[in-house]
Amino acid sequence: MALFPRSEIGAPIQGPAATLIYDDWYPALRTARLKRGKLATAMLLDIPLVLGRRADGRLFVLRDSCPHRGIPLRYGRFDGQRITCRYHGWEFEPCSGECALIPSLTSQDNLDAIHIHATAFPCEERDGYAWVFIPSPGSGKRSRSVERPLPELTKFGPRYRMAHLSASLPCNVDHGIIGLMDPAHGPFVHQAWWWRSRTSIREKTKRFEPIAEGFRMSAHAPSANSAPYKLLGVYGQPVETTIDFVLPNRRTEIIRCGDKWFSSLTTVTPVTSSTCRIDVVAAWNVFCHVPLVTAIVRFFGAKFVRQDQITMIQQAEGLRHNPGLMLIDDADRPAKWYFALKQARLNAASGAATIHPTKHPMDGPVELHWRS
Numbered sequence: 001m002a003l004f005p006r007s008e009i010g011a012p013i014q015g016p017a018a019t020l021i022y023d024d025w026y027p028a029l030r031t032a033r034l035k036r037g038k039l040a041t042a043m044l045l046d047i048p049l050v051l052g053r054r055a056d057g058r059l060f061v062l063r064d065s066c067p068h069r070g071i072p073l074r075y076g077r078f079d080g081q082r083i084t085c086r087y088h089g090w091e092f093e094p095c096s097g098e099c100a101l102i103p104s105l106t107s108q109d110n111l112d113a114i115h116i117h118a119t120a121f122p123c124e125e126r127d128g129y130a131w132v133f134i135p136s137p138g139s140g141k142r143s144r145s146v147e148r149p150l151p152e153l154t155k156f157g158p159r160y161r162m163a164h165l166s167a168s169l170p171c172n173v174d175h176g177i178i179g180l181m182d183p184a185h186g187p188f189v190h191q192a193w194w195w196r197s198r199t200s201i202r203e204k205t206k207r208f209e210p211i212a213e214g215f216r217m218s219a220h221a222p223s224a225n226s227a228p229y230k231l232l233g234v235y236g237q238p239v240e241t242t243i244d245f246v247l248p249n250r251r252t253e254i255i256r257c258g259d260k261w262f263s264s265l266t267t268v269t270p271v272t273s274s275t276c277r278i279d280v281v282a283a284w285n286v287f288c289h290v291p292l293v294t295a296i297v298r299f300f301g302a303k304f305v306r307q308d309q310i311t312m313i314q315q316a317e318g319l320r321h322n323p324g325l326m327l328i329d330d331a332d333r334p335a336k337w338y339f340a341l342k343q344a345r346l347n348a349a350s351g352a353a354t355i356h357p358t359k360h361p362m363d364g365p366v367e368l369h370w371r372s
């Protein structure tokens with residue numbers, strides 16, 4: 001769903017840029033889009049990418065730019081083994097990016113093509129996504145991808161259903177993320193007969209605890225004013241949910257009810273420094289006997305994400321004019337933790353943390369109160 005609105009002057013509406021976190025994994029696209037022998041494109045952190053699957057099934061991700069004169073490699077030919085640039089026919093092995101052939105070279109030349117590379121990125125296939133590790137600019141070949149574990153949706157057994165959702169947001173990744181963790185918008189943005197009504201608003205107390213590079217809403221019985229949670233009552237077992245947020249962009253929610261479970265991983269990925277995309281992958285073993293359960297989850301999930309998307313499109317209209325903004329306690333406290341954790345990561349990346357060591361913004365478990 002890439003439907004950015006246009007302003008009166010025709011330019012796409014988008015707000016101010018955000019600082020980006022490099023040296024981490026981001027989902028580029030659904031691997032279902034990668035057909036053998038075909039190239040696909042994506043944009044991550046302002047970097048244009050070309051992706052594909054070699055004839056042997058292996059994924060590859062290259063910067064969509066020929067190292068010779070910069071023409072996008074996607075205009076070239078891919079035969080399942082090599083990409084041939086459409087301008088001067090240089091051939092590249094797509095997993096390593098190594099140049100395998102420069103057709104214009106003669107026996108008089110002593111340039112060895114093998115020393116020339118298109119920029120290749122570490123990539124892995126997981127939960128239906130092509131995850132790409134984006135190193136910090138200028139870090140050269142020294143990849144730190146092994147230091148950061150690849151994100152994975154938690155599953156509690158081999159039998160489950162799975163669904164994916166995605167929506168483009170015309171705001172920067174920070175607004176996408178704090179919108180994701182914001183408890184106070186629920187009764188206003190997500191009003192629907194099947195979810196909850198505005199009048200169901202009530203005071204809530206939630207316990208949070210610090211975790212590495214993030215925070216956890218400790219295991220609790222889910223809100224009694226949300227219909228989907230009420231449905232789980234049919235199992236006659238206590239329902240418990242745990243929600244984590246971890247840098248750079250991941251929210252995981254796990255709902256357990258006896259041996260039944262629902263698990264989701266939501267990421268907000270910077271496409272450019274001022275736009276982002278929300279991706280949700282969910283797996284579950286609840287209601288698997290219900291006909292069309294996957295279609296039903298997808299239908300309601302898409303409506304839910306669309307409600308957030310419309311709100312953020314409207315918000316982006318306002319953000320274009322750089323208004324002053326505020327974060328209030330306690331409903332916006334998770335957003336404050338996010339900004340502090342992000343700053344700590346950026347300081348560590350720049351080396352500043354060795355001079356001013358940063359600590360977790362939470363001293364320990366804390367209870368937050370709000371009405372939603």
Ligand code: FES
Pocket residue numbers: 066067068069070071085086087088089090
């Ligand atoms: S621009 Fe690609 S081979 Fe020259």
Ligand SMILES: [Fe+2]
Pocket residue numbers: 179180185189190308
């Ligand atoms: Fe929302």
